[in-house]
Amino acid sequence: xxxxxxxxxxxxxxxxxxxxxxxxxxxxxxxxxxxxxxxxxxxxxxxxxxxxxxxxxxxxxxxxxxxxxxxxxxxxxxxxxxxxxxxxxxxxxxxxxxxxxxxxxxxxxxxxxxxxxxxxxxxxxxxxxxxxxxxxxxxxxxxxxxxxxxxxxxxxxxxxxxxxxxxxxxxxxxxxxxxxxxxxxxxxxxxxxxxxxxxxxxxxxxxxxxxxxxxxxxxxxxxxxxxxxxxxxxxxxxxxxxxxxxxxxxxxxxxxxxxxxxxxxxxxxxxxxxxxxxxxxxxxxxxxxxxxxxxxxxxxxxxx
Numbered sequence: 001x002x003x004x005x006x007x008x009x010x011x012x013x014x015x016x017x018x019x020x021x022x023x024x025x026x027x028x029x030x031x032x033x034x035x036x037x038x039x040x041x042x043x044x045x046x047x048x049x050x051x052x053x054x055x056x057x058x059x060x061x062x063x064x065x066x067x068x069x070x071x072x073x074x075x076x077x078x079x080x081x082x083x084x085x086x087x088x089x090x091x092x093x094x095x096x097x098x099x100x101x102x103x104x105x106x107x108x109x110x111x112x113x114x115x116x117x118x119x120x121x122x123x124x125x126x127x128x129x130x131x132x133x134x135x136x137x138x139x140x141x142x143x144x145x146x147x148x149x150x151x152x153x154x155x156x157x158x159x160x161x162x163x164x165x166x167x168x169x170x171x172x173x174x175x176x177x178x179x180x181x182x183x184x185x186x187x188x189x190x191x192x193x194x195x196x197x198x199x200x201x202x203x204x205x206x207x208x209x210x211x212x213x214x215x216x217x218x219x220x221x222x223x224x225x226x227x228x229x230x231x232x233x234x235x236x237x238x239x240x241x242x243x244x245x246x247x248x249x250x251x252x253x254x255x256x257x258x259x260x261x262x263x264x265x266x267x268x269x270x271x272x273x274x275x276x277x278x279x280x281x282x283x284x285x286x287x288x289x290x291x292x293x294x295x296x297x298x299x300x301x302x303x304x
Contacts, residue, residue: 005277006140006144007170007277007280008144008172008174010277011171011187014274014276016288018172019210019212019222019291020218020222020291021169021211022184022212022213022214023066023167024216025064025087025214025215026065026086026088026214027065028066028084028085028179029068029083029084029110030067030069030070030081030082030083030084030129030131031055031068031070031105032069032080032081032082033069033070037135037137037165039137041069041135041166042067042069045069050103051103051105054105054106061111068164068165068166068167070131070163070164070165071163072163079100080100080102080104081096081097081098083097083129084110084113084114084122085182086114086116087181088215089181089213089241091126092181093116094126094129095113095114095118095123095124096123096124097122097123107121108122127160128160128178128200128201129160129162129178129179130161130176130177130200131176131179132146132149132150132153132161132163132175132177133146133166133175133177134147135166141280142173142174145173148174148189148190149188150163151190152194153176153194153197156194157197161197171278172186172187174187174189175188176188176193176196176197178196181200181213181215182213182214182215183205183210183212183213183214184212185210186211192209200236203235203237204234205228205234205236207229207234218269218291219269220244220252223252223267224241224256227239227254227256227263227265230263230265231260231263239257239258240256242255242262243255250269250270251267252268253266254266254267261298261299262298262299262300264295264298265296266295267291267292268291269290270292271288271290272288272289273287276288
C-alpha cells in the first residue's frame with residue numbers, strides 16, 4: 001500500500017534544482033472567478049458557453065497566451081477583475097479591467113490589450129501583481145503550501161496579491177508568480193515569499209528558489225540563473241538576453257549583456273540521478289530534467 005506523500009516535500013528532500021522550470025508564456029489572461037475550481041478550471045467552471053468560447057478563441061489567436069483563474073475569497077465583489085499581462089524582458093505591463101459581469105469580457109479586444117492598447121474600458125499599469133497558486137483540486141501541495149504564503153503576502157501587499165489556479169509545477173509548491181515580468185519562484189515559505197515580493201517591488205530578483213522568467217525558454221532561464229550567480233547582478237534591468245545557440249541535442253550557448261560587458265553561459269540539460277513523483281496524483285517515480293553549467297566566461301565589453 002502506497003504511503004501518503006506530498007510531491008513538493010519529495011522535491012525539496014531530493015534537493016531538486018528549480019531554475020529553468022518556469023512556465024512559459026508571453027501573454028497571460030487572469031480572470032477573477034470565485035466559484036469552485038475543478039482540476040481543469042476553464043472546462044469545468046460554470047461560466048456561460050460564449051465566455052468560455054471567447055477565452056478559448058483568445059488562446060488560439062494571441063500567440064504564447066495562457067489563462068489563469070484568480071480569486072481572493074469565496075464571495076465575489078460587485079465587479080469582476082480581469083487582467084491582460086504582457087510578459088517580456090523590457091517594459092512589461094498589465095492592462096486591468098473592472099467588468100460588471102462576465103458577459104462584458106466578450107466585448108474586449110484582447111489582442112489590442114496585449115499590444116498595450118487598454119481602450120476606454122481598461123487601465124494600463126506597470127505596478128506589481130503577485131499570484132500564489134492555491135489550486136488544491138489540481139494538487140494538494142498547492143493548497144497545503146500555497147495558502148499560508150498567500151495569507152502572509154496579503155498582510156503586506158494586500159491589493160496586489162491573488163490566489164491563482166494551476167501555474168505549472170505542482171512539486172514546486174508554494175509557487176509565486178511576480179507579474180508583469182513573469183518571475184516564478186518555488187518552494188516558498190511565508191518568510192521567503194515576503195522577501196521575494198519585497199525585492200520584486202524594489203526592482204530586484206533573488207536567486208534563492210528562482211525558477212525563471214516566463215518570457216524565456218527553459219534553457220535561457222537556466223542560463224540567466226547561472227549568469228546572475230556568476231556576476232551578482234540582481235536588478236531586473238541589469239541583464240538583457242542577447243542570443244541563444246544550440247550546440248547539441250541538450251546543450252546551448254546563451255549570451256547576456258549588461259552595462260559592464262557580454263557574458264556567455266554554456267548549459268546542458270540532463271536527467272536527475274534521483275527519481276521522484278512529480279505530482280501527488282500517484283504517478284510513478286521518474287527522473288526530472290536538471291540544468292548544469294558547463295562553461296561561463298565574460299567576453300569583451302560591448303561597444304554601443
